[in-house]
Amino acid sequence: MSTILAKKPSTLTDLPMHYCPGCGHGIVHRLLAETFEELNIADRVIGVAPVGCAVFADDYFTCDTVQGAHGRGPAIATGVKRSKPGAIVFSYQGDGDLASIGMAEIVHAAVRSENITVIFINNAIYGMTGGQMAPTTLVGQVATTAPKGRDPKMQGWPINMCEMLSQITGSKYLARVAVDTPQNVLKAKACIKKAFENQVNNVGFSMVEVISQCPTNWHASVEQALEFVRTKMIPQYPLGVFKDEGAK
Amino acid sequence: MTQKTLRKGNEALAEGAIRAGARFFAGYPITPQNEVPEYMAAHMADNGGAFVQAESEVAAINMVYGAAATGTRSMTSSSSPGISLKQEGITYLASADLPCLIVNVMRGGPGLGSISGAQGDYFQATRGGGNGDYHIIVLAPNSVEELGNFPKLGFDLAEKYRMPCMILADGILGQMMESMAFNFDPVDPNKIGKFDWAVDIHKNGRKKSKVFSYKGDNLIADVTERAKRYGLIEKTEARYEARNCEGADVILVAYGLSSRACLEAVSKAEEKGLKVGLFRPITLWPFPSKALKEVSQKAKGILVVEQSLGQLVQDVKLAVGDSVPVGLNAYPAGGQPDGEQILTAAKSLLTGKKEGLFDLQTHAEGFTYECKRDLSLGVQGDRKEVK
Amino acid sequence: MPKIEVDTNRCKACYLCVNVCPKKCLAPSKTISKKGYFPAQQIRPEDCIGCKMCYVMCPDVAITVLKD
Numbered sequence: 001m002s003t004i005l006a007k008k009p010s011t012l013t014d015l016p017m018h019y020c021p022g023c024g025h026g027i028v029h030r031l032l033a034e035t036f037e038e039l040n041i042a043d044r045v046i047g048v049a050p051v052g053c054a055v056f057a058d059d060y061f062t063c064d065t066v067q068g069a070h071g072r073g074p075a076i077a078t079g080v081k082r083s084k085p086g087a088i089v090f091s092y093q094g095d096g097d098l099a100s101i102g103m104a105e106i107v108h109a110a111v112r113s114e115n116i117t118v119i120f121i122n123n124a125i126y127g128m129t130g131g132q133m134a135p136t137t138l139v140g141q142v143a144t145t146a147p148k149g150r151d152p153k154m155q156g157w158p159i160n161m162c163e164m165l166s167q168i169t170g171s172k173y174l175a176r177v178a179v180d181t182p183q184n185v186l187k188a189k190a191c192i193k194k195a196f197e198n199q200v201n202n203v204g205f206s207m208v209e210v211i212s213q214c215p216t217n218w219h220a221s222v223e224q225a226l227e228f229v230r231t232k233m234i235p236q237y238p239l240g241v242f243k244d245e246g247a248k
Numbered sequence: 249m250t251q252k253t254l255r256k257g258n259e260a261l262a263e264g265a266i267r268a269g270a271r272f273f274a275g276y277p278i279t280p281q282n283e284v285p286e287y288m289a290a291h292m293a294d295n296g297g298a299f300v301q302a303e304s305e306v307a308a309i310n311m312v313y314g315a316a317a318t319g320t321r322s323m324t325s326s327s328s329p330g331i332s333l334k335q336e337g338i339t340y341l342a343s344a345d346l347p348c349l350i351v352n353v354m355r356g357g358p359g360l361g362s363i364s365g366a367q368g369d370y371f372q373a374t375r376g377g378g379n380g381d382y383h384i385i386v387l388a389p390n391s392v393e394e395l396g397n398f399p400k401l402g403f404d405l406a407e408k409y410r411m412p413c414m415i416l417a418d419g420i421l422g423q424m425m426e427s428m429a430f431n432f433d434p435v436d437p438n439k440i441g442k443f444d445w446a447v448d449i450h451k452n453g454r455k456k457s458k459v460f461s462y463k464g465d466n467l468i469a470d471v472t473e474r475a476k477r478y479g480l481i482e483k484t485e486a487r488y489e490a491r492n493c494e495g496a497d498v499i500l501v502a503y504g505l506s507s508r509a510c511l512e513a514v515s516k517a518e519e520k521g522l523k524v525g526l527f528r529p530i531t532l533w534p535f536p537s538k539a540l541k542e543v544s545q546k547a548k549g550i551l552v553v554e555q556s557l558g559q560l561v562q563d564v565k566l567a568v569g570d571s572v573p574v575g576l577n578a579y580p581a582g583g584q585p586d587g588e589q590i591l592t593a594a595k596s597l598l599t600g601k602k603e604g605l606f607d608l609q610t611h612a613e614g615f616t617y618e619c620k621r622d623l624s625l626g627v628q629g630d631r632k633e634v635k
Numbered sequence: 636m637p638k639i640e641v642d643t644n645r646c647k648a649c650y651l652c653v654n655v656c657p658k659k660c661l662a663p664s665k666t667i668s669k670k671g672y673f674p675a676q677q678i679r680p681e682d683c684i685g686c687k688m689c690y691v692m693c694p695d696v697a698i699t700v701l702k703d
Contacts, residue, residue: 005637005700006690017695021672022649026694043450048314055462064447066317067460069340072310075302079314079322080447082298083272087318087449105310108303182655182688215649222649 009033011042011062018056022222024212025053025121027179029060031189032090032119035196036063046087048077052094053127071102074109077116088199090117096126099135099159106165106207113170113204117195120161120207123214124233131217135159138236143217162209162242173198173206174242180213180229184239194246203246211237250430258422260396261351261415262287265323268400269435270349271297272315272322274308276330279363280419281353284325296437305330309337309350316346317459319446321403321437325351327419328369329360331377338412339378343461345445345474347406349399350384350414353422356582364582365419367504367555373416374533374563381471383478385413385485386532388503392426400432405485409477410445416532418505418555420584478534486539487530493543496525498594501540501564502553503529506579510553512587513594524594532560537567549573549597553590556580558606573597576606637685638701639677645697646674652689652698658682661689 011033019025036042045063049055051070058065068076073091081089098106098120109116125143126132133143133150136158140149150158162174173195177188188210195206211233213225220228255263262284265273273292275285285301292299298315302308308324315322326334331352341348354369356362373386385405389395398415406413442448447457463470489507492514493499500510507528517524527543527550529536544550550572552561557580565574577593579585593604639661641652646668652675653661660679668674674697677683690698 002638002701002703005685005702006687007699008642008696012696016645016670019694021647021694022651023694026696027692030693030696046318046447046449049460051462058458058460062456064450064457065459066314066447067458067462068313068344069310069336069461072307072313072337075307075310076314076317078300078307079272079274079311079316080318081314082300082311083315083318083320083322084447084449104303105307108307111303112300182691185691222651223654 009037011036013060013062015059017060019053020216022213022215022225024123024179024210027185028119028121028188028210028212029057031185031192033061034189035193038193039196039200041088041196041200044087046080046084046089048073048080048089048091050093050097052097054092054094054121055128057092071097071100072105073097073102074105074114074116074118078109078112078114081114081116088196090119092119093121094127095120095122095124095134095136099161107168110165110168110171110205113172115199115202115204117199118207119192120209121212122209122237123212124158125214125217127214127217138232158236160237162207165207166242170205171207171243172204172245176209176211176237176239176242178211178229178234178239180226191241198246201246206246211239252427252429254425254427255392255396256283256423256425257392257395257417258283258353259287260392260428261399261417261422264396264430265349265399266291266295266297267430267432267434268403269321269437269440270323270399270403271295271437272312272320273297273324274300274302274311275324275326276302276305276308278327278330280355280365280422281325281327281351283422284351284353305333306336309334312348313337313341313344313346316341316348317344317447319443319448321440323349323351325353327353327355328357331369331372335378338384339376339380339382340461341412342376342382342384343380343463344459345410346412346459347403347410348412349402349406350412351417352414353417353419355419362582363419365421365505365555366580366582367418367506368559368580369416370532370554370556370559373414374535382474383533384411385409385481387413387415388530388532389415389417389421390504390507390528391428392421392424393428395421396428397431400435409481416504420505482534485531486534486536488536488539489528489530490539490543491526493525493527495523495546497523497548498597499525499527499544499547499550500553500590500594501527501529501550501560503532503560506553506555506585509585509587510590513590516587516591520591522591522594524591535563535567537563540564540567541571544568544572547572549575551575551577551590551594551597553577553585554579555583555585577604578606636680636703637683638680638703639683639689640699640701641675642697643668643674644670645695646672647695648672648674649694650675651692651694655688655692657686657688658684
């Protein structure tokens with residue numbers, strides 16, 4: 001009789017994910033699913049899926065889900081949470097979604113300190129649409145709409161969301177993590193868990209930014225993509241907890 | 249039925265919505281609908297609901313999307329430019345088959361336009377307004393009493409057919425005060441019942457609910473199914489009011505505030521020896537085409553009175569075809585109709601004169617129409633042949 | 636002895652697990668999967684220490700770690 005040390009959480013459906021090989025989305029999905037199991041909240045989680053690569057995320061979680069318009073996740077989550085205060089509501093968003101078209105929604109969800117959890121996947125590129133420049137694209141990074149690399153004179157500089165949102169009184173927990181190594185994945189898990197515990201404890205707006213790899217649109221092998229995370233992404237987007245008022 | 253009280257239109261609407269079981273409201277300030285969010289801010293929480301002043305109309309309608317997904321009676325209100333911003337959310341609500349109530353207290357347009365009442369959003373409301381093949385149910389009240397009672401009807405229809413419903417009200421209707429009574433008992437939201445499609449807290453391994461807008465390969469089936477529902481709605485839910493149409497020479501067609509001016513025209517017509525009736529669509533979508541065609545069979549003409557530049561008249565033409573002449577008495581851009589002017593136009597229609605009439609035939613016959621915008625007289629002008 | 640099972644229906648052969656395994660006991664399979672990938676597989680179960688790093692890194696949640 002063998003014991004199971006680790007396996008796919010029951011809070012994920014059996015449907016194989018559509019993400020490209022080596023993409024970070026799947027790792028984050030699993031961390032969320034494990035968190036739902038461990039906090040025993042699976043029966044009351046309602047997820048808000050975005051527009052972007054994770055548009056099909058609603059198929060992968062066993063919880064109830066709402067999939068809405070690009071950038072509006074925090075507004076949709078606000079509507080769900082205010083109508084069902086007992087639910088644990090999370091919005092899952094990419095960088096174009098959250099830091100470009102949905103900038104007003106994320107900022108004001110933080111301003112109102114909506115008691116929701118936001119998972120922000122930052123891979124510095126528009127994935128689903130085929131590699132266009134994102135608000136978080138690094139200086140010099142090539143994208144289909146920045147074919148010579150992002151030039152600050154033309155396209156400005158990348159935006160650091162955790163640092164920006166930390167200036168807002170209503171944001172209560174802000175952490176930036178990566179999923180490039182097992183160590184970082186375990187740290188990411190701890191932060192995601194904290195962000196959901198905060199919601200259970202009515203702390204207020206919590207967001208975890210995940211620096212994720214996009215081998216396909218970075219035109220890199222999985223190995224090279226992880227190297228890019230370590231040597232380029234993390235220097236621009238330092239990892240750590242930027243705000244933790246849930247601890248008080 | 250409650251006792252008659254004097255209420256401002258926007259406040260009657262807000263109170264009516266709460267009575268109808270609305271328990272989520274998100275909105276953004278814009279004139280002339282501000283009393284609605286203000287009333288909600290003051291009373292929603294006391295009724296166990298949630299009020300959110302959103303960061304934008306876009307956010308407000310998406311909050312409604314989230315709240316509606318939980319099966320809560322959810323609504324937003326705005327005025328014309330704000331409704332344009334909400335179109336993103338409205339098309340998503342339609343595609344996700346979510347019931348909700350959207351209120352447009354119309355003002356002048358296009359663009360920022362003006363804050364005076366207008367009816368220029370008819371096309372936007374009745375044709376969908378956002379991207380894709382869809383409709384929303386559109387209710388057009390013409391009194392403060394209807395404004396207060398339509399939220400109940402709106403929510404009931406929205407839930408019955410799983411689609412958004414809009415109350416299309418004129419700015420003046422929202423701002424004016426009238427004696428009114430509610431014709432329904434307050435709805436207990438807990439007794440509306442649970443919807444199997446709504447997202448909720450799972451209990452006892454209930455099947456996963458998924459509210460979504462991306463249909464991919466299933467889009468054809470999805471749109472086709474909705475089209476069938478639309479067909480049923482057109483057949484069964486068209487609402488209208490017909491007054492003095494029997495034996496009338498001219499039937500006025502107008503909705504909302506314009507229909508109130510038409511009532512004045514109807515009452516004055518008899519003094520002047522004219523036989524004038526009024527056909528008032530109450531649902532703008534579905535448009536009561538069949539009923540209009542029937543009541544207008546023996547009329548000598550139909551005069552469409554609208555506070556817009558030839559929008560309602562298109563549905564009237566679609567309904568009656570060439571069976572009866574159709575004239576247009578238009579008051580666009582904040583112009584206000586008046587009974588006397590309507591009668592002048594009605595007379596013109598019967599006598600072949602031009603006064604008070606916007607000539608519908610010019611374009612079709614290869615003429616342009618030079619508009620002299622004179623709000624006191626509606627739209628008039630001279631025909632000019634195109635070289 | 637720990638054992639690694641890879642769900643070949645989920646694995647997309649990114650080999651994050653292969654690269655992260657401290658004992659190098661995972662490797663690409665020589666058999667193509669239904670999805671058209673050469674999925675990862677455990678090649679030296681005797682070396683496996685059950686550290687679960689492969690599971691932690693797998694983006695497709697394709698790995699089950701068992702212990703006899």
